[in-house]
Amino acid sequence: MILLSPLSALGRSTLALLAAIGRVALYFGRVLSHIVRPPWYPREFVVQLLQIGWLSLPVVGLTALFTGGALALQIYSGGSRFNAETVVPSIVAIGIARELGPVLGGLMVAGRVAAAIAAEIGTMKVTEQIDALVTLSTNPMKYLTVPRVLAATLCLPILVAVGDSIGIFGGYLVGTTRLGFNGTNYLQNTADFLEFWDVASGLVKGAVFGFIVALMGCFHGMNSGRGAQGVGKATTNAVVSASILILAANYILTGVFFSA
Amino acid sequence: MIEISALNKAFGLNRVLQGVDLTVVTGTSTVIIGGSGTGKSVLLKCILGLVAPDSGTILLDGQDVAKAERDAFLAKFGMLFQGAALFDSMTVWQNVAFRLLRGSLKRPAGEAKEIAVEKLRRVGLTPDVAEKFPAELSGGMQKRVGLARAIAADPQIIFFDEPTTGLDPIMAGVINDLIREIVTEMGATAMTITHDMSSVRAIADRVAMLHGGVIRWEGPVEQMDGADDPYLRQFITGSAEGPIEAVR
Numbered sequence A: 001m002i003l004l005s006p007l008s009a010l011g012r013s014t015l016a017l018l019a020a021i022g023r024v025a026l027y028f029g030r031v032l033s034h035i036v037r038p039p040w041y042p043r044e045f046v047v048q049l050l051q052i053g054w055l056s057l058p059v060v061g062l063t064a065l066f067t068g069g070a071l072a073l074q075i076y077s078g079g080s081r082f083n084a085e086t087v088v089p090s091i092v093a094i095g096i097a098r099e100l101g102p103v104l105g106g107l108m109v110a111g112r113v114a115a116a117i118a119a120e121i122g123t124m125k126v127t128e129q130i131d132a133l134v135t136l137s138t139n140p141m142k143y144l145t146v147p148r149v150l151a152a153t154l155c156l157p158i159l160v161a162v163g164d165s166i167g168i169f170g171g172y173l174v175g176t177t178r179l180g181f182n183g184t185n186y187l188q189n190t191a192d193f194l195e196f197w198d199v200a201s202g203l204v205k206g207a208v209f210g211f212i213v214a215l216m217g218c219f220h221g222m223n224s225g226r227g228a229q230g231v232g233k234a235t236t237n238a239v240v241s242a243s244i245l246i247l248a249a250n251y252i253l254t255g256v257f258f259s260a
Numbered sequence B: 001m002i003e004i005s006a007l008n009k010a011f012g013l014n015r016v017l018q019g020v021d022l023t024v025v026t027g028t029s030t031v032i033i034g035g036s037g038t039g040k041s042v043l044l045k046c047i048l049g050l051v052a053p054d055s056g057t058i059l060l061d062g063q064d065v066a067k068a069e070r071d072a073f074l075a076k077f078g079m080l081f082q083g084a085a086l087f088d089s090m091t092v093w094q095n096v097a098f099r100l101l102r103g104s105l106k107r108p109a110g111e112a113k114e115i116a117v118e119k120l121r122r123v124g125l126t127p128d129v130a131e132k133f134p135a136e137l138s139g140g141m142q143k144r145v146g147l148a149r150a151i152a153a154d155p156q157i158i159f160f161d162e163p164t165t166g167l168d169p170i171m172a173g174v175i176n177d178l179i180r181e182i183v184t185e186m187g188a189t190a191m192t193i194t195h196d197m198s199s200v201r202a203i204a205d206r207v208a209m210l211h212g213g214v215i216r217w218e219g220p221v222e223q224m225d226g227a228d229d230p231y232l233r234q235f236i237t238g239s240a241e242g243p244i245e246a247v248r
């Protein structure tokens, strides 16, 4: 019996995990089906563009700036071991565009946006505002979820593109001021080595991450427990699940894009 | 006509509704009374489909509401929630005019706002309240905005969950008169939950008392005082002694 109980605990949590995955998958399907059917709420969509996209710019920009700078330092010191300091511009650009831009941008937005969405929708749930929406003939899925999911999916690639530029600029700043690179050469080097697909793959990742962030925020908000405690838990779950799903999706997408 | 039969609803082990039977005739006002936590709000939410009942049927004009076309069904209803449930991201008038600003009842914003201000006036709120946000209002004012929102699109059936709770006696009287007026003049069907016995007398055509998960007593308001049900008697007189246990 004592030996069996860890097994049964494992079994229970596995079942719970599978059930959660099933619920998220169902929710995912419902979101897709509502995206393609009217009515749509363009005004809500614009508000969310502002909330999710515009207001995330500082967070994403600062993250990219410092990451680009740190990356330049790392690659310089690492590269010096085999006399390859000159690769700094190209590796910084590739690292930022392919990997760090979308992933760190996505994680920062997960912290900011998934939390905000889950808290807002969770509060609406516990104060009966979601019920009120329904009685006013408005589908919460269409009115709350669809605008957020669409806005996040559209905004994140743009944020990633901005982050890429700022990240490369961060590398440039460190490279030219501390590592003795010539400014023109640095930029020339970056432009020569960076390929279209390096950037495009990062933007596609960004779109997927944006979708994940909004989906998790809405899902956990809609399923929030009762009271302030329920909302707190929903917020935490939204950020944690969005972050983990972003990292997992990043691994899968990287495999798909670059394994061949 | 709303016909509820053998309605059951449990939350886990908490068996809230245990076979509720109730009929509400079109164009009449039914008041539901009953102790706190007996499931009055849950009953209204079951009718609206906000809470899925475990078993039992609810018919609206002979049609099962679980199978009805949702949009057409909900378009007939207005609901005032116990906690007002105002959207805190919008101003008061946008809350009241919510239905009039989107969907099938959509009309120009100016017109919608006029209607909203008029409905606010009917619940005793001045036009300057219209531009405020719900968080800037007192509890009783929020309740009245919720009421204005519930009646804004002139629904055929209106549910009021404790419309006068938190209001001063004069305002409570205004709201009671308004509910009565909506039923007698506009021919709407109303179901009202209240704990306030003077409200019951002012609003009700019929009274239903929910206790122990079932409708304990149901009848015309005139017969309420003469009824010999001990549970109802204790509730009307507000006595601590009686079959309903008050935990102390």
Ligand SMILES: Nc1ncnc2c1ncn2[C@@H]1O[C@H](COP(=O)(O)OP(=O)(O)OP(=O)(O)O)[C@@H](O)[C@H]1O
Binding pocket: B011, B014, B016, B034, B035, B036, B037, B038, B039, B040, B041, B042, B043, B082
């Ligand atoms: N979503 C829910 N999840 C779990 N339990 C619930 C839920 N909604 C209501 N309940 C429970 O159902 C019971 C009845 O609740 P309800 O809100 O209908 O009471 P009420 O009769 O309206 O009381 P009051 O007069 O205090 O408003 C309560 O015990 C409550 O805890």
Ligand SMILES: [Mg+2]
Binding pocket: B040, B041, B042, B082, B161
């Ligand atoms: Mg209640």
